[in-house]
Amino acid sequence: MANQKREIGVGLISVGWMGKVHSRAYQALPVVYPELGIKPRLVMAADTAPDRVEYAKDVLGYEQGTLDYHEVLANPEVDVVSICAPNFLHAEIAIAAAKAGKAFWVEKPVGRLAEETEAVQAAAQAAGVVSSIGFNYRHAPAVEHIKQLIADGSLGRITNIRGSFFADYSSEPNGALSWRFVRSLAGSGVLGDLMGHLVDLVQYLVGPIAEVSGMTKTVYTERPKLEMGKATHFAVIENGEMAPVENEDYAAMMVRFADDALGAGAVGTLEASRVSVGPRASYNFEIYGTEGSVKWDFERMNELQVAIGRHGAHLGYQRVMASPGFGDFSAFQPGAGTSMGYDDLKVVEARKFLEAFVGVSARNSNINDAVSANRVLGATERSAESRTWESVAAVDGTTAAKRP
Numbered sequence: 023m024a025n026q027k028r029e030i031g032v033g034l035i036s037v038g039w040m041g042k043v044h045s046r047a048y049q050a051l052p053v054v055y056p057e058l059g060i061k062p063r064l065v066m067a068a069d070t071a072p073d074r075v076e077y078a079k080d081v082l083g084y085e086q087g088t089l090d091y092h093e094v095l096a097n098p099e100v101d102v103v104s105i106c107a108p109n110f111l112h113a114e115i116a117i118a119a120a121k122a123g124k125a126f127w128v129e130k131p132v133g134r135l136a137e138e139t140e141a142v143q144a145a146a147q148a149a150g151v152v153s154s155i156g157f158n159y160r161h162a163p164a165v166e167h168i169k170q171l172i173a174d175g176s177l178g179r180i181t182n183i184r185g186s187f188f189a190d191y192s193s194e195p196n197g198a199l200s201w202r203f204v205r206s207l208a209g210s211g212v213l214g215d216l217m218g219h220l221v222d223l224v225q226y227l228v229g230p231i232a233e234v235s236g237m238t239k240t241v242y243t244e245r246p247k248l249e250m251g252k253a254t255h256f257a258v259i260e261n262g263e264m265a266p267v268e269n270e271d272y273a274a275m276m277v278r279f280a281d282d283a284l285g286a287g288a289v290g291t292l293e294a295s296r297v298s299v300g301p302r303a304s305y306n307f308e309i310y311g312t313e314g315s316v317k318w319d320f321e322r323m324n325e326l327q328v329a330i331g332r333h334g335a336h337l338g339y340q341r342v343m344a345s346p347g348f349g350d351f352s353a354f355q356p357g358a359g360t361s362m363g364y365d366d367l368k369v370v371e372a373r374k375f376l377e378a379f380v381g382v383s384a385r386n387s388n389i390n391d392a393v394s395a396n397r398v399l400g401a402t403e404r405s406a407e408s409r410t411w412e413s414v415a416a417v418d419g420t421t422a423a424k425r426p
């Protein structure tokens with residue numbers, strides 16, 4: 023069978039944390055999903071840091087490396103590209119990829135502002151290329167199961183939601199001032215980072231958000247400088263030269279869902295923080311309906327809390343482990359209790375991207391989803407400024423949950 027597999031040439035732009043995770047996902051794909059008949063071939067990787075190009079070739083297994091990402095896009099052997107650069111480059115690279123006719127899998131948030139993401143959307147639509155976004159938390163089997171519970175009415179009418187994506191990755195005051203804290207390089211702070219994931223998740227599960235009231239706060243206003251590509255935002259630098267933090271560490275919003283949302287009429291609150299002490303990567307949400315409720319937390323990714331029904335002696339939450347039948351669980355493990363990990367979510371994401379690329383399904387999150395999430399985040403920033411509710415313009419072609 024091996025010689026019948028369809029080979030897909032992969033280009034990688036930026037070999038940081040996400041570049042590594044995307045590469046591992048492509049490599050794992052034929053192992054996890056042999057039935058797809060897809061074999062990614064790692065053709066060329068680019069990074070401006072020479073040691074990362076070497077790492078891409080020597081360790082990740084790319085055939086060629088370059089310091090200039092344009093060479094990846096010009097390479098005729100490259101069919102699809104992973105764009106894992108810092109945020110300020112997403113739009114420039116994704117637009118160039120679309121113009122070169124390459125399907126792209128781009129990390130969130132895509133643009134620094136909704137307008138930049140919309141420019142990528144226009145380029146992808148004009149070129150007719152497939153896009154996929156790094157909204158990985160969608161793919162957790164427990165989350166996919168929750169989506170099914172909402173869609174089949176098990177929770178009744180959705181009334182309200184609560185979500186908080188709290189991490190400690192910047193809780194150290196001398197945590198390095200990576201590109202993430204500089205507005206021209208990242209755009210917003212925790213909004214574009216963790217809140218983008220949370221907004222995408224609730225839109226995927228409950229439906230489009232139509233209106234927000236937001237609030238933001240910067241807890242640490244300066245941090246020690248870090249040279250690009252030298253370390254990640256997890257690095258701590260003692261006695262370094264300090265520079266200002268230009269975006270928010272914490273954000274909160276109240277939301278109202280749109281009339282065409284599956285959960286129309288529902289309201290809720292969403293929070294995100296990159297400086298919390300205690301939660302390590304506590305990315306959680308709760309969804310409440312008239313017949314039941316669910317809770318999920320990424321720190322316990324393989325389980326969910328479910329309460330269905332309003333009567334009986336055992337009323338209340340039950341802990342349910344993800345198991346075969348939940349999302350893509352059975353592609354990874356044969357039985358419940360053997361846990362999947364973060365990198366596995368990227369394997370599922372690679373599957374959805376490449377299935378869309380070869381035209382067998384359209385289960386990938388796409389550039390319209392990124393525009394939609396970015397509009398919600400932009401409205402939150404405007405609301406934090408104006409101290410009034412802001413409406414969010416609807417986006418066509420998303421994979422948000424909508425009424426049938």
Ligand SMILES: NC(=O)c1ccc[n+]([C@@H]2O[C@H](COP(=O)([O-])OP(=O)(O)OC[C@H]3O[C@@H](n4cnc5c(N)ncnc54)[C@H](O)[C@@H]3O)[C@@H](O)[C@H]2O)c1
Pocket residue numbers: 035036037038039040041068069070071074091106107108109111129130131156157158215250251253254255
């Ligand atoms: N989906 C997720 O869960 C998730 C998690 C982390 C990061 N991200 C996103 O992934 C993206 C990358 O984040 P990261 O943590 O991997 O960053 P990182 O800092 O680890 O890596 C960024 C890389 O980009 C390289 N680079 C800089 N300028 C370049 C250029 N002109 N051409 C090519 N390469 C260049 C740097 O040298 C570095 O190797 C960001 O957009 C971030 O928001 C997503």
